[in-house]
Amino acid sequence: MELIYGHPKSLKPIQTKYCPGCGHGVIHRLICEVIDELGVQERSIITNPVGCSIWADLYFDFDSVQPPHGRTPAAATGVKRVHPDHLVICYQGDGDLAAIGTAEIIHAANRGEKFTTIFVNNAIYGMTGGQMAPTTLIGQKATTAPYGRDADEAGMGYPIQVCEMLATLGGTKYLARGSVNNAANVRKTKQYIKKAFEAQLRGEGFTMVEILSPCPTNWGMQPCEGQEWLEANMIPFYKLGEIKNLLGGAEGGK
Amino acid sequence: MAEEKRLMKGNEAIAEAAIRAGCTAYFGYPITPQNELTAYMAKHMLDHKRTFIQAESEVAAINMVYGAAAAGARSMTSSSSPGMSLKQEGISYCCGADLPCVLVNVARSGPGLGGISPGQADYFQSTRGGGHGDYFHLVLAPKSVQEAAELTYEAFDLADKWRMPVMILADGLIGQMMEGVNLPAQRDLATLPKKPWAAGGQAKDHRPINHVTSINLVPAELEASVKARFKRYDEIKAQEVRYEEVNIDKAELVLVGYGTGARVALGALEMAKKLGIEVGLLRPVTLWPFPEKRVAELAAKGKKFLAVEMSMGQMVEDVKLAAAGKAEVNFYGRCGGMIPTEEEVLAEIRRLLKK
Numbered sequence: 001m002e003l004i005y006g007h008p009k010s011l012k013p014i015q016t017k018y019c020p021g022c023g024h025g026v027i028h029r030l031i032c033e034v035i036d037e038l039g040v041q042e043r044s045i046i047t048n049p050v051g052c053s054i055w056a057d058l059y060f061d062f063d064s065v066q067p068p069h070g071r072t073p074a075a076a077t078g079v080k081r082v083h084p085d086h087l088v089i090c091y092q093g094d095g096d097l098a099a100i101g102t103a104e105i106i107h108a109a110n111r112g113e114k115f116t117t118i119f120v121n122n123a124i125y126g127m128t129g130g131q132m133a134p135t136t137l138i139g140q141k142a143t144t145a146p147y148g149r150d151a152d153e154a155g156m157g158y159p160i161q162v163c164e165m166l167a168t169l170g171g172t173k174y175l176a177r178g179s180v181n182n183a184a185n186v187r188k189t190k191q192y193i194k195k196a197f198e199a200q201l202r203g204e205g206f207t208m209v210e211i212l213s214p215c216p217t218n219w220g221m222q223p224c225e226g227q228e229w230l231e232a233n234m235i236p237f238y239k240l241g242e243i244k245n246l247l248g249g250a251e252g253g254k
Numbered sequence: 255m256a257e258e259k260r261l262m263k264g265n266e267a268i269a270e271a272a273i274r275a276g277c278t279a280y281f282g283y284p285i286t287p288q289n290e291l292t293a294y295m296a297k298h299m300l301d302h303k304r305t306f307i308q309a310e311s312e313v314a315a316i317n318m319v320y321g322a323a324a325a326g327a328r329s330m331t332s333s334s335s336p337g338m339s340l341k342q343e344g345i346s347y348c349c350g351a352d353l354p355c356v357l358v359n360v361a362r363s364g365p366g367l368g369g370i371s372p373g374q375a376d377y378f379q380s381t382r383g384g385g386h387g388d389y390f391h392l393v394l395a396p397k398s399v400q401e402a403a404e405l406t407y408e409a410f411d412l413a414d415k416w417r418m419p420v421m422i423l424a425d426g427l428i429g430q431m432m433e434g435v436n437l438p439a440q441r442d443l444a445t446l447p448k449k450p451w452a453a454g455g456q457a458k459d460h461r462p463i464n465h466v467t468s469i470n471l472v473p474a475e476l477e478a479s480v481k482a483r484f485k486r487y488d489e490i491k492a493q494e495v496r497y498e499e500v501n502i503d504k505a506e507l508v509l510v511g512y513g514t515g516a517r518v519a520l521g522a523l524e525m526a527k528k529l530g531i532e533v534g535l536l537r538p539v540t541l542w543p544f545p546e547k548r549v550a551e552l553a554a555k556g557k558k559f560l561a562v563e564m565s566m567g568q569m570v571e572d573v574k575l576a577a578a579g580k581a582e583v584n585f586y587g588r589c590g591g592m593i594p595t596e597e598e599v600l601a602e603i604r605r606l607l608k609k
Contacts (some may be wrong), residue, residue, distance in 0.1 A: 042457035047321065048467075057465045062452040065324040066467035068347050071317035074309070078321025078329065081305040082279060083454040088439070107310035 008032035010041040010061050017055055021223025023180040024053050027120060028060065030180075030190045031089065031093035034197055035062070035247025044087040047076040052092040052126040070101025073117065080115045087197060088115035095125045098134035098160050105166070112171030112205040116196045119162060121209055122215040123234060130218035134160045139235055141220075163210050163243035173205035175244040179212035181230045185240065192242070199247050212238055255440040264399045265429040267437070268358055268422065269294035271403040272330050276411040277356070279305040279322035279329040281315040285337045286370045287426035288360035292332065293498040312337040316344030316357075323353040326452030328410050332358035334426070335376050336367060338384070345384030345419055350468025352451075352483070354413035356406065357421045362431035363564075363591040370542040371591025372426035374515055375542045377568035380560065381542040382425050384511055388480055390487055392420040392494065393541040395512040399433035405539070407438050414447045414567065416490055423541060425564065427514045481511040487543075496539035497548060501527075505534030507607055508552055510573050511562040512538050522599035531609050533560075541569070547574035556581070560606060 007013050011032035018024045035044050044062040048054055050069035057064040067075035076090035090108075097105050097119050105117070124142060125131040132142035134151055137159055139148040151158050163175045174196050180190030189211055196207035212234050216226035245253030255274060262270065269291045272280070280299050292308070299306035300422035305322070307416060308313035315331045322329035333341060338359045348355055359380065363373035383389040392412055396402035402424055409420040453464050470476040498516075500523060513517040516537040526533050536552070538545050549559070549572075558581060561570035570585045578585050585601040587596045 042460065043454075045325070045453045054469065057467065061463060063456060063463050064465045064467070065321060065453050066351070066465070066469055067317055067320055068343055071313065071320070071344070072319035074314040075321030075324070076308065077314075078279060078281070078318040078323070078327075079325045079453060080321075081307070081318075082322050082327045086454055103310050104314050107314065111307070135328035 008036050010044070010070070012030055012059050012061050014059065016059060018052065019217040021214055021216040021226045022052070023122065023211065024120065026186060027118065027211055027213065028056065030186070030193055031118065032060065034194045035087065037194070038087070038197060040087045040201070043085065045079055045083065046089045046091055047072045047079060049092045049096040052132045053091055053093060053120065054058045054122060055128070063143070064153045066237055070096050070099070071104055072101060073104040073113070074097060076115045077108050077111070077113050080113060082238060086115065089115040091113050092117060092119050093126065094123065094133040094135040098162055106169070109166045109206045109208070110169040110171045112173070114200055114205060115201055116200045117174045117208040118193070119210040119239065120213050121210055122161070124157070124215050124218045126215050126218055128150065133216045137237060142189060159237065163208070163233045166208065167176055167244040171206045172208070172244055174199050174207040174242070175211040177212070177240050179230065179240060181212065181214065181227045188240070194250055195247070199251065204247055210238070223225065257437060257439050258436060259436050261432055262399060262435050263430060264402045264424060264431050265290035265360060266294045267399045267403040268406045269298065270330070270437055271406040272356065272410070273298055273302060274438055274440045275328065275407045276443050276446050277304070277328045277330045277410065278443065279319070279327040281307050281309050281318040281329070281331050283309050283312045283315050283333065283337060285334045287362060287429050288332050288334045288358070291358065291360065291429070297473065312340035313343065316341040319355050320344055320348055320353060323348065323355040324351065324452060326449040327452050328446065330356040330358070332360065334360050335362045335364050335373065338379065339375060340341055342379070342385035345391070346383070346387050346389065347468050349383070349389035349391055350387060350417045351466050352417040353419070353466070354417050356409045356413055356471050358406070359421060359423050361423060361425045369591040370426065371435045372514055372564060372593060373589065373591060374513065374564035375426055375563065375566070375568065375589060376423065377541065380421055381544070387399050389483070391418045391540055392416065392490065393423050394420065394541060395423050395538065395541050396428055397516050399428070399431065399435045402428055403435050403437060410479070412494070416486065423513070425514050425582065462469050467479050491543040494540060495543050495545050495547070497545040498539060499539040500535040501532065502534035502536065502552070504532040506532070507558045507560055507603060508534040509560050509562055509599070510536045510538070510569070512541060512569065515562045515564055518594050518596055518599055521596035523601060525596055525600045526603050529608060531603065533603055544572045544576070546572065546576035549573055550578065551579035555575040558582045558584070558606070560584045560586060560602060562594060564593060565589050
């Protein structure tokens with residue numbers, strides 16, 4: 001009998017430590033489904049971030065490197081330059097990528113480093129317990145923005161649209177933003193990841209998929225409320241779709 | 255490339271020796287007085303089809319080293335004092351993840367921006383584990399362009415042998431001056447040590463997956479791994495201590511200095527000899543591990559010490575620790591980019607010996 005659906009081979013068959021309603025588990029699975037489809041499990045390397053997904057090396061069944069907080073794109077640069085024929089995945093959260101590691105992501109992207117960044121944007125710091133992130137929306141509450149993010153009076157700044165910011169850089173070839181809040185968006189997100197990984201394996205420059213992902217625990221919501229809040233608040237500001245596509249051939253943008 | 259003799263700046267000799275040692279991934283950031291090193295690597299690493307990146311920061315450079323080392327390459331970065339401060343985070347992670355790599359500090363004077371003239375005030379930072387956590391790494395201090403090349407070449411082997419960063423602690427004078435240097439032969443990359451723990455290449459032998467990491471959230475396990483690393487440190491102390499001695503037997507007073515400080519001390523020793531005053535020189539080549547046993551032996555024999563440094567006195571603390579109160583330990587130093595003169599050191603010798 002032909003197996004048409006099962007647990008991805010490159011994802012270990014164990015329960016994750018992530019909270020109910022968290023998006024990391026779904027995103028891990030999407031990455032592994034694509035790796036299996038491309039048949040590159042034994043030549044994949046992930047650089048893990050600091051944050052909740054620091055656990056990623058427990059779940060991904062391929063090699064991993066754990067750099068300091070925010071330095072993931074620099075370390076992924078080193079890994080990919082040494083192993084140019086490997087699939088190198090730079091997994092980052094919003095605090096890691098858009099706050100402490102801003103310089104590293106901008107310059108890795110600008111150099112056109114040939115790895116793929118999976119940028120999980122949940123608009124909050126997860127592991128440290130709900131502090132304001134660079135992607136926290138205006139008015140959204142956090143432990144360090146107890147009255148809501150206030151850009152003007154309290155000087156908390158504005159949420160950063162990372163794909164749009166990186167789109168100005170010459171080294172970026174493919175920047176897409178997906179979401180894991182419903183089945184249709186999960187399927188689209190998987191397509192983005194597959195396009196990015198295939199582009200990387202063809203050696204086409206910097207690729208990134210930003211993924212809007214719920215964090216009900218730190219948003220103070222039930223899991224299903226988290227999905228609704230993401231759709232009502234994050235998607236209007238963080239537009240879904242291919243923000244930049246300069247890929248060659250059939251994959252290329254119109 | 256076979257062995258050959260060239261006239262080179264210290265910075266260039268370090269770079270060329272690294273290439274010959276099989277460094278395949280170099281990451282740097284501009285800072286004086288080590289810029290010739292990065293520029294040399296920019297040209298010659300690319301000529302050798304190896305990786306060179308001018309990083310966006312010192313922080314990024316050391317983390318590129320972290321990634322390249324984790325992927326199994328012989329990797330290196332270089333900088334000078336303020337830049338080395340920025341790299342300390344990454345050095346702590348390299349030590350925590352047991353990653354071999356080579357770090358070069360062509361030190362200048364501080365603190366803060368300080369100046370761009372030579373200094374030896376990074377001794378504490380280099381030998382005490384300048385980042386967070388319990389760790390040490392090898393620190394080698396060259397006194398000449400020749401030795402800078404030799405120690406750099408060897409640093410890659412030591413790093414692989416002990417699975418730790420190895421630092422070359424030079425100073426701006428060693429980096430900038432030109433001397434004749436015999437360069438070692440090019441290492442065949444195919445003969446370099448295998449790294450079965452590194453990330454990548456799993457498809458070749460289908461080994462179990464590798465995680466390169468410094469994290470362990472189980473306190474008892476983390477304690478065990480730190481203790482295992484400290485056992486390795488004990489082996490390094492037993493096997494890798496290096497120093498040079500001059501005229502120790504006849505001397506009542508032993509000068510202790512490294513790098514440029516040792517060159518000045520040697521000059522003062524020779525001037526003293528002409529006046530009929532016998533002093534010795536102990537020159538640590540490894541600053542960590544420090545030749546503490548040798549200092550203790552000499553202290554037990556009744557020798558006095560005079561540490562000569564380009565700082566307000568840092569290595570002198572290691573001399574005092576090793577002498578353990580059994581000998582008189584004196585200090586003479588200049589700082590801020592000032593280099594002690596042989597005459598100044600001679601005057602200090604005569605004052606101490608009342609001769």
